[in-house]
Amino acid sequence: MPVAASLADGLREIVGADGVFTGPALAEYRLGPATPQAAVFPRDESEVSRLLRLAWEEGLGVVPWGSGGHQSLGYPPSRYDLALNLGRLDRVLEYEPADMTATAQAGIRLADLQRHLEAGRQFLPLDPPLASQATLGGILGGNLSGPLRCRYGTARDLVLGIRVAQADGTITKGGAKVVKNVTGYDITKLYLGSHGTLGVILEATFRVYPRPPAEQEWWLSTPELEAANALAVRILGSHLAPSRVEMLDDAAARACGSPVRGPGLFVSIAGVPEAIRAQANDLARMAGEFGGVATEDAAAPQTRTGLSDFPWLAPWRDGKGHGAIWRGSVLPADCARAIRAIHAAAREHTEVVVAASVAHGILRGEIRADTTEGVARGLAASREALAALGGFLIVLDAPEPVRAQVDVWGPPPDGLGLMQRLKAAFDARGILNPGRFVGQI
Amino acid sequence: MNGSDLAPETRTHLIRGCERIVGPEGVISAPDELRVYECDALTFYHRVMPDLVVLPTSTQHVADVVRLCREAGVPFLPRGAGTGLSGGATPDAGGVMIVLTRMNRILDIDVASRTATVEAGFINLWLTNAVKRHGLFYAPDPASQQACSIGGNVAENAGGPHCLKYGVTTNHVLGATVVLPDGEVLQLGGKIQDRPGYDLLGVFVGSEGTLGICTEVTVRLMPQPEAVKTLLAVFRTIEEASNAVSGIIARGIIPVAMEMLDREIIKAVEANVKAGYPLDAGAVLLIELDGPRAEIEAEAVGVEATCREYGCLELRVARTEEERALLWKGRKEAAGSVGRITHHYYLQDAVVPRSKLPTVLREIEEIGGRHGLIIANVFHAGDGNVHPLICFDLATPGDLDRAIAAGAEIMKRCIEAGGSVSGEHGIGHEKRDYLPLMYGPADLAAMQRVRAVFDPAGLCNPGKIFPADGPAGQGARNLQSPAMTAVSER
């Protein structure tokens, strides 16, 4: 659809001529079948506010855009006029190492933020997939995390305050810039993980942590998955203080560079060298109790990144072959059972790879098949297997034909009625990422 | 006082209805028995009796009572142990009080997943006691933990001395069964994590009983650390002590607790329990480290060096569990000892950036001096969560007004320093007019929208959190009004 001249003029008036993309340049902003009328690049929060005001008045569908690396997720927007690219809001606004807090704009890339915090030998302990390109806004919008969650929690635990542009352009804040605050509702939590459907995140204040002086990692190979799961539960319930405890099936372990065959754990421990040494001994002893063997990982930095990115770098994602990536949850003690059930469910027509962050019972995996139907059937069977354990599965990325056959979010969550009313209260005209999140909120 | 204008027949109808739901033994309606419920731990402030009190024993009871109130158009509010310090569990103007203390069972302890599910009236300390034998504990430990309920902790997003390292209640709650203000029962979150959808649990925690009543709570348990090290550092002045706090954090050390007691509190504590704190000190800093043994040994070296750098006069290290208990004794008994130094006090709960502690504490002292009042301090220094106790005597004419004025000045200074109105005690009734110091009309309107979604009829604990003037938030001008006479009696 050609962009109406008057709309383009209105947008240029707000963000300047170089802040509006139309025409062929919009290809990279395609979502499913939909292409927006324009992509806009505001330079500051008042421009975001004015753009939203315009969209609100005209009833335009707006998709907040970080790096766009993973906009493939969720349902396609039910209305899509503007891609609101926040990439120019990329500054660190406040950083006080002595307070261990920092405030940054939403469009900053995580990697750039980390470089900034390096000055105080601190970091934001979030390691979502593709951290080099992901933006703060995208990470918070999706409440994304990675294996480090085991020690530091998620954005939910780290974000102290937030600044948001509401659907009608009004700018509001929630929370505070101090580490403890119960003044008014903890409204920040609503925006985290709301996938841009309740407001556009402009900036956030978060806790940062000192970079540990040293870190070491091990592969713990075990005879079978059940032993790996039991060993993980043992480690997590002990006095050891690991940063990561990832359980991998044989294929995932190989994909992430394990030097030994078979399923097992990847464990990292950070701290002062003496403490790491002492914990290494305990770790080896515990592994022994479950018939496991600990091998120090020589290629640790690559392995850590590989684990964070797993399975986002799945080969079919560049368009060749059929596959899907997914995330799910079960109880920590049920991870092995879940992985077995998925292997069994998918056996017929598909290949699967699964990893689990055992501390929180989070599973993520990839599924591949010869046909679209095979992928869809594999996903459905995997979803059923997790549901039988009380868990769930959501599809993170899959080609169009697969999405046509599976509901990416799965059955509607408890409390959908309240969520719909919240959406209506925050975005009465339904302009923010309309239709993309659960229940087509 | 009974602030209610409930018609007698409506009251009778409610009493009958509640008796049918929970049985006659679970309903309190005699005025002399209701008096127990006319305030929470803010005993001197805003006393209002409920029209009746109901003590349910199941989620279904709570849902039925809520529905009954809603049909009658009568306000209701939840109450746990009543240890709240902001008037949140005191009725705004009568209505039905739903007290959760009889719902106090453990429903599930899952050692492998490190979670526990308890009813909302379960006492905080019982939880840690119940899971000790599995090598686990529940981290949030409000100083009131022997009395306060998990439901009340969820509602206030309670903190405690050990929250510096482990985080506050919201970081440990995985799920809750909630009776919404229309009587619907909803499960928020649960043992299985990260279900897609809005984080309703996250916004429920800290909502002070205004978004519904939680009846069951699932929490995360933590493994006991390998080792604990407790130190007491003695300083000449509170300023040196707070410099040490900032210095320790700036070194990248996060103790599990870092609590400060100033000269006045030391005096009170020593008069009461003899914890052995030096009477000539300006302040003592109680520092606890926990974790892998070798880790905390290394951290202790850093802590000691920092304390000495900032002029610490003496450093005691607990060598045994008994010595550790003794070092903590003064802190634990602090609230109960304040009666030794004052008749009444007005307690605040602001938070400031930790690097601003030295400046803000100096200003608090100056403000006290200017008003001719003693201000005592015992607080969660590591989090920057100050608890100035403004001492006064109701019998001295003008003292109360001076205390209120000093309190307002302190609050303004803390906010100007980039801080927040309340770190853990909640806004309730007492601090609601301070909100506009921190949030503008649009910020408050967004919060009010959440409230209206959960409670369109406005019957669930009305009159709390939001400034009396409503979302437009002109409440700041009420700061000098008698509504701010937040006073705790010893």
Ligand SMILES: Cc1cc2nc3c(=O)[nH]c(=O)nc-3n(C[C@H](O)[C@H](O)[C@@H](O)COP(=O)(O)OP(=O)(O)OC[C@H]3O[C@@H](n4cnc5c(N)ncnc54)[C@H](O)[C@@H]3O)c2cc1C
């Ligand atoms: C709907 C969805 C769900 C996802 N779920 C997961 C998951 O569960 N686990 C996982 O590891 N990865 C998930 N991803 C992938 C994740 O988005 C990428 O890992 C990360 O790179 C996102 O950062 P980005 O800058 O590329 O954001 P983008 O891909 O540009 O945006 C991600 C999402 O956040 C929204 N968004 C971006 N910026 C803002 C902002 N400032 N304010 C409000 N909303 C904003 C977008 O509209 C979009 O819905 C998900 C992505 C999407 C779109």
Ligand SMILES: Cc1cc2nc3c(=O)[nH]c(=O)nc-3n(C[C@H](O)[C@H](O)[C@H](O)COP(=O)(O)OP(=O)(O)OC[C@H]3O[C@@H](n4cnc5c(N)ncnc54)[C@H](O)[C@@H]3O)c2cc1C
């Ligand atoms: C000596 C002393 C020391 C204290 N130390 C600390 C401390 O270190 N840290 C700290 O954070 N607090 C502290 N407090 C304050 C208080 O103990 C906490 O706020 C506690 O969480 C209140 O729990 P409660 O069960 O007494 O709740 P109540 O006082 O009964 O209620 C508090 C609020 O919660 C609501 N509520 C209660 N139960 C429910 C429920 N089931 N569902 C929904 N809403 C509910 C009420 O409506 C009210 O708004 C202290 C208090 C005292 C007296």
